[in-house]
Amino acid sequence: MAELKQTQLHQAHVDAGAKMVDFGGWEMPMQYPTGIIAEHLYTRHGCSIFDVSHMGRLIIRGPERVGFLQHVMTGNVQALKLNQAQYSIIPNEQGGAIDDAYVYRFEEDYFSVVVNAANTDTVWEHFSEKIKDFDAVMENVTPLWAAIAVQGPESKNILQRIVGSVQLTEPMRNELNTLTVPSLDNMVMRIAKTGYTGEPIGYEVYVKSEYARKLWDRLIEEGARPAGLGARDTTRLEAGMPLHGHELGQDEEGKEIPIFAIPLAKFAVSFAEQKGAYIGRGQLEKQQQAFLRIHNRDFSDCAALPRRIMPITLLGRGVMRAGCPVLKDGKKVGYVSSGTMVPYYVSEGKGLSTKITEQINRRSIGFCYIDSTILTDERVQVDIRGKMVDAVIPEFHMKNDAPPYTRVILYRQKEDEPAEKTIPGQDAAYKLIGDTLSNHIWRQEECINLIPSEMSASKAVRMLEIADPSFRYAEHRKVASFYDEEIFYYQGTEFIGRVEELLMEEMKRYLGCREVETRVISGQMSNTCVFSALVDFKNRLNRKREPRRLGYVLNNHIIKGGHLSAQPMGALKDYIAVDPVTERKAVVNFPVCAEDPYRIDVEETKKIIDEYKPELIIFGKSMVIYREPVKEISQFVREMGYDTNIMYDMAHVLGLIGDHFQKPFEDGADLVTGSTHKTFFGPQRGIIGGNWKETDLKYELWETIQSRAFPGSTSNHHLGTQLALLMAVYEMNAYKDKYQKNVIASAKSFAQSLNREGLRVEGDPALGFTQTHQVIVNVGYGTGPEVAQRLEDNNLICNYQATPVEEGFTASGALRLGVAEMTRFGFTEKEFDELAGLMAACILKGKNVKDEVIKLRSKFTDMKYCFDDSRMSKALEDLGVRLGL
Template identity: 55%
Template sequence: MSELKRTILYDCHLKSGAQMVPFGGWDMPVMYGGGILAEHLATRKGAGLFDVSHMGRFVFRGSRALEFLQYALTNNAEALDSLDRGAQYTLIPTTAGTAVDDAYLYRFEDDEYLLVVNAGNRDKDWQHFQELLKTFDHVELIDRSDDLAMVSVQGPTSRSMVSAIIAAGRLPEPARNALSTVSIAGARVLLARTGYTGEPLGFELFIPRAAAVDVWERLVENGATPVGLGARDTLRLEAALPLYGHELGTDSDGHEIPIFACQLAKFGVSFSPLKGDFMGRRSLARQHDAFRKILFRDFSAMADLPRMIRPLVLAGRGIARQGAKVFDGDRIVGTVTSGTMVPYWEFAGQSVHADLSDTNQRRSICLAYIDSDILDEAPLSVEIRGKQVPAMAVPYHMRSEAPPYTRPILYDHGRVRKAVESDTTQADALRLLKKATVNHRWRQQACINLIPSEMTASPLVRMLSITDPSFRYAEHRKLKAYYDAEVFYYQGCDFIDEVEALLVKEMKRYFGCAEVETRVISGQMANTAVYSAMLDYINRADRKCEPRRMRKVMNNHIGKGGHLSAQPMGALRDFVARDPATERPSVVNFPVLPDNPFRIDVPSTLKLIDQHRPELIIFGKSMVISKEPVAPVRTFLDQQGIDAVVMYDMAHVLGLAGPHFQDPFKEGADLVTGSTHKTFFGTQRGVVASRYAEADERYALWEAIERRTFPGSVSNHHLGTLVGLLLAAYEMNHFKDAYQSAVISNAKAFARALADCGLHVAGDPAEGYTETHQVLVDVGYAKGPQIAWRLEANNIICNYQAGPEDESFSASGMLRMGVSEMTRFGMGPQGFQQLAQLMRDVVMDDILVKEAVSRLREQYLDIQYCFNADVFEEQMRKLMETLM
């Protein structure tokens, strides 16, 4: 037997009490003093530190490197473009569509690619690539496995640990497969948000050999737990991740396992036309067709994918080991590929308020290669030591979409259902009335509301919103045959016809624009109507073909405060094409300033616009403390002759439109959308406004927006709130100067007071931290839900948000607050300064201030910036008589 190789960290393992074992030709730690289960739990609760320097690291360079990787690997390497770079899971295929190995491809530099392969396959993979390279010139293959060490830090505290040792540079963007380059211990370290544990937070570090020990020791000093191969295997098994030689390679009968038998193949295999005819493409295409059919319970193509790797849970005692037979009744349907007993932490509580406890349990799980027609939750059994142990096929063993923790999924747990009181119908109705009364008094008289997307309407607006039209329909549209006269499809609509005409007039006056559509009933619906109209407009020349989607859209990324409705995961999803290079929605995000992620980097933006030529540019955010650069973008578009529609989703700042904040149409916006119930103090509806007059070339786009509103988006457009909105529009146009200046002044005063109290306020202090109604406070990574709940218990209502550095909503570290509603109730700078001190006591010292908050709120109960009800007293009395 040849001598085992050792990584540069070998002595570190011995120092930590590691038990060393042979693995893939290497002398590696299988576990340390605490044992495999303890290391598994430490990773799931804190951070596990793994030496993965035994894995192969190959670098590809040269003018044809990308072309070679497109042929030799299954994924689309061109998706790692020079703009985003990044990493991707991929496989090294055979012509038969099986796996030589699976791997991870990284692009840290523009001119090279780094491929990480399994340790036991390093020599085999090298020879495989050398053989393929005989037909490719101008490709350089370099083995950097010896001079570039590799360690992995995985777990919920890994982010803080890695951050603590970075001397220069930044963590990668908070997204899977994001990359960055940093300085640690005087060395240039390549840092990736990748890993093999299923943890939502995790990093892999590529370190020059000479600095590896120093980096390892610094991570240990910061609390990382060294983890061996044993727990590395249990962690990846719990995450249902494949291991070559088990879920990839050959099965228990010696047959090659098709790549699409592993469900990660849907992420690791690309059929992009940019790849051309790559290795194994035809075989993989057949497997993929079978895979898609099987997902929809069509088993007609099972001959191309007879078995698949599936997670199984065992209901009885025992551990399923590799090779154990799986039965459906008396019929053998497959074999176990990996199995073990894994520990898991229990959680106390529900949803985002569930806390990790100090109690752990164990469960027996496995992966199995079983017949493709076995359904989830199908009763099966696994043969263990001659006995049939009950088992069940499941879709997963855990979930990772709620950082910072993974969540074990126990299939005897059952869904969480909220218990509700119920009695007789009449008693239930009485209970509802009582609770509604209590809730109304609490929110309107005892609480201070800081949610920036909410607003209490004036008494007159509320009263009008429950009048007779709230029960009625008034569908209508313009017809060219009647010279664009509105045709109503219901009778009794004269009043609504007049209301709509007056509302359009008032909104035109407010925006200073040519056209307004008021029938949309939410800001998101307004955006959807615009996106749909864009497709209608760009496909207007050919109504017989499948309409093409928008080729490219530019927007604010949701992680940088962008609106959900402007994201591919939101309303934009069905209207934007996929980029053939990245195979992702064809969206490019506004770059932001490094020292202020809430402000767009204008020079970089203009370069991207010139490069990508978007058809639609969407300004607007849900976390908005700065103006949007509408004017410089419009100037650039006009100078360069770029034909793009500029849309500003002003949902949060609609009530601030004008000289006190930003006047979008004067600055060059084509369209403005928004919600009418945030800073604009109307009823809960939406609006679309346009600068296009009838003589404009793009007036056809406006007509498409009207069509995609009705009949495209709405039928009953909620006539009661429409009437209320007209009164709110009158109020806004009458009081807007005083209201808008007060809102912005209060926001700055509130932000300064919070900062003076020692809280971390986001934004530029030189600008008073904010230019809008919003104030953003960083309360610490993943502490947002807890702090927001604590504030609510003290009658301060705000909402937590994921900041630019946070991975998801569940890991929010930021509070988003708005001053507009309390400004409307008369609160001024002095009141907000008092509120800031009360919030400081809650956030920093967990002091109970509920009574003090209620006393403060009692000073601000009457809505301001609205018409005095006394002036309308007689008419209000008559209206109330008709309502009762």
């Protein structure tokens, strides 16, 4: 027998008492004395470290390195930017997999390819033959670099303590970074946000071999625990990760398993034009077509994909293993490709209130290779040593979309739930009124509202909102035959037509622009109208072809605080093109300053504009503490002569337009959109402002925006809230200078008070931590939802918020606080200082401050910055009588 190879960490495993086994010619730890179950569970709720140094690590260099990898891999390597990774598959001519692999781009001039240990020699031979046709070279650096997988919800914290204050990687999956670690003799660490366990928080770390043991021991000192091959297999099963020799390679009959049999194929396989006729492309295209038919439940031709890899869960008792037959109605339809018993912690509760208990349970799960006609949720049977055990094909075993924890998904049969007992109509109506009154009193008189996206309206605005126009229609548009006069499609609209004209004029005065569209009923709809109009304007000269979508758009990434509506997943989704080279949505993000991720890096932004020449630049954030650099970027765009539209989504800061914050059109914005109910005084609506003259070429774009508002987006544009918005604009134009000055002063004072109380306030202290109405308080990674709920229990209402280095809302480590509403109720710097003390006592000391909060709020229930003289009071009283109030 050949001598087994050993990794750089072999002695560490022996020292720890690991059970060592032969794995693909390597002597590897199967488990440690704690056992596989403990190792699996600690991965899910702590941090496990896995020695993956046995995996093959190949370096591809040379002028034609991209062309070579495009030929031998299914992924589109051209889509990889510096410090990005990509899951891919190494295909053969039959459309089967030689192996799956990860491609990393840590440096500009080479790629790293990581393959399975048992297949390293096979892949090396395959690549060696194919690389002869390319001006590229390959090097096996497996002995030179060690690899450690650091996986689990605590992995980020543990690694952060080792590397110091520098950011590990960007928080998205498949991001990379190269760090120097002073605490470990200036060791160079290549770190990837990847892994095989399915953890939403997990990394794979590469260091030179001589540093391997030192890093391994330091990870353990910081709280990580070693885990072996057994836990690696159970975690990858839960996560839905395929394993070569089981879900990839050859089936039990020695036939090739088609690559599209595995669910990850739709992400791993590219048919981009620039990939050319790569190995197996023809077969993969046939598989994809079969996959699409099967997905649409067309089973007329499954020849290219007769079976698929699907998850499977036992409903009865037993443990299924690889090779167990799977039957449907007594007929064999496939077999188990991987199977085992997996432990999990039992959860209680629903949604964000879900609690992971210490109770441990187990379930028998796996993968099966079964006929493509078998669908999700179908019942099957597994033959376990002659015993037929009921099973089901679930959609998945686990989800990781709520970091920092994975979430076990137990199969539950969908059954009709018993209907709740209904209350008779009049009693239900009476209860509804009572509940509404209780909620109104609680929110308006007993709670301190710090949600930055909310604003209570004045009495005048609220009363106008329910007046007669609330029940009416007033569709209208300009008609060229009548010299562009607005023609209304309904009678009885003279009053509301006059209101709309006044509203537009007042809004133009407030925004400082030439044109305003007021019919949009939300900020999101405002953005949708603009995106739709931009596409229509782009295609205006040729209506006989499929419309072209928007080219590159530059925006704030949602993790960096950007608006959802400006993301490819939001309102932008249906209007943005796909870059044929990268096969991704044509969106690039503003770079942020390394020392302050809340601030856009202007000089780096200019480089991105030069490279991508975006058709649209979208400023604006939902987590905004600084002015946006509209002036600097607009000047650059104009100087360079780029035909770029500049839009500022001012949803959160619409009520701060002016001398104390920012004047967007003076700064160079072409368009401003926003919500009228955040820092602005209005009801919940949207607004679009434009600044083109009628003689400008792009005035036609403005006319298109108007047509996208009506008839493109709305029929009834909610006349009651539009009437109320006019009153809100009157209030804003009358009081904005004093209101805006006090809001920004209060925010700065509040931030400084919170900081003095010992809370960690984000932002630049030299600027008072903020230039807007928002204050960001860092309460600790992943603790935001719990802290926000604790504050709500004390009548302090705020948002939990992910910081720019966190993975998502469920991993939030910050609170987003806004001072606008309470400033309008009369809070000054004095009250915000008192509030900071109450919040610190609740957050840092766990003190119950509810009674003190109610007492403080009870003094501030009258709205400020609105018309409240005797004449207005009499007018509202008369209106109230007519409204039946």
